[in-house]
Amino acid sequence: MVTIYDIAKQANVSAMTVSKVINNTGKISEKTRARIKKIMEEMNYVPNSMARSLVLQETKMLSLLIPDITNPFFTTVARGAEDAAMRLGYKLLFGNSDESLTKEKEYVDMVLSTRVDGVLFSAASDESAPHLQTLRTHRIPFVLLDRAVPGIDCDTVSGDSREGARKLVEHLIGLGHRRIAMVNGSLAVSTARERLAGYREALKLSDIPEDDSLVLEMNYKHFTDETALRRLLTMPQPPTAVFAGNNFLAVGLIRKLLEFGVRVPEEMSVVCFDDLGASVIDPFFTVVSQPAYQFGAMGIQLLIERIKGVTTPEWKKIVLPSELIVRGSSGKPSAI
Known part of the structure; x- marks a missing residue:
């Protein structure tokens, strides 16, 4: 393994001078700096980052x-x-x-x-x-x-999860929906709480009564509660739209709706927080997208x-x- 002492010997300078070139410190002529760098490249020198971090108190x-x-x-x-x-x-x-x-x-x-x-x-x-x-x-x-x-x-x-959620629910209200369900992540996560608050705020601003039976809580990673979805769909007054707390919940939700024979958006509108990214060739979801x-x-x-x-x-x-x-x-x- 090549060391700074090998570089110093080849360049006919002190190890301290080589160290200054590596760490870009001290006053060294550009000619000398360039010569040492050239020798380092020729000898395939790789700086010892751990030793460097001990001296500089940083690892980069x-x-x-x-x-x-x-x-x-x-x-x-x-x-x-x-x-x-x-x-x-x-x-x-x-x-x-x-x-x-x-x-x-x-x-x-x-x-x-x-x-x-x-x-x-x-x-x-x-x-x-x-x-x-x-x-x-x-x-x-x-x-x-x-x-x-x-x-x-x-x-x-x-991001402003509360405002984004309010935008999505207001969009659904503007289309004529009044029975709007929410499939959310765990309320132990701050964004889930904020999105629930935005959902409730949009309903309140449009004088639509809240119905806690329309709100499902699960994990952001997976749509896990098939039983709860069946309950939503078989209510005396089922929802006509669902707001999903993130993109993964929305994908899982739509898969289950299709399994149950529910067409989207003809029979159930679905909107969600966060886009699905560039991998989606034919974008489908109405979303609030964050940068x-x-x-x-x-x-x-x-x-x-x-x-x-x-x-x-x-x-x-x-x-x-x-x-x-x-x-x-x-x-x-x-x-x-």
Whole structure:
């Protein structure tokens, strides 16, 4: 393995001079700097990042922890985060908690052992608070992404889930729907609570009575309650539209509706939060779309500013806007 001492000997300079070239510090003539870099390339020298991190007290590595890498929203978030990290001179380690607190803790332990400079963190649930406190105890900066965690004050990048939900339900109301169901994620996740609040707000603004029997709670990753859906469809006054709390719930919902012989949107309109991404050739869902790429990119920017101490002491709260995109999954109730 080639060391800085081998480079120094070949270049006829001190090891300290080679170190300054590697770390881009100190006053060295451009001619000497270029000569040393050329020798490093010829000898295939790879800097020892661990030793460098011990000297500089930084690893130039960040971690991104998200709850579901298979969800197109988080896939795009990850791409935005990686692009921003690379552009700013950092490497990015990925972790996927699968909405599991146990798996999330394992990744936090990994973060501690690898000595990353900071973490962009999208929490599995409200119960993620101890994991974030662990990072804080070890003085590892973090930025919360998409989901808030009660009791944790920090920099955040999020969307306006409440407003986006209200837009979707108001769209359905504008089409003539009055019996609107909601299939939501776990209320232990902040975005699920906010989307439920937006759903209720839209109903209230249109003087439509709330009916708790129309609201189903399950996991964001899967549509899991077939029995509850059957109950909705066999009510004396069944819903004519459903608002799904995220894209995965919407896909599972429509599959079940088709199994039950319910046509979308002819017999049931379906709208959802978050788009399905570029993989969908023929977009179908009426959605509220969030700028997922910007979530990741701005989260990394904010994290690096916190690491370098160039931001203000006050926590920054960035809220990104959403966009209502009307497509084929929503239409007027069949009776209209």
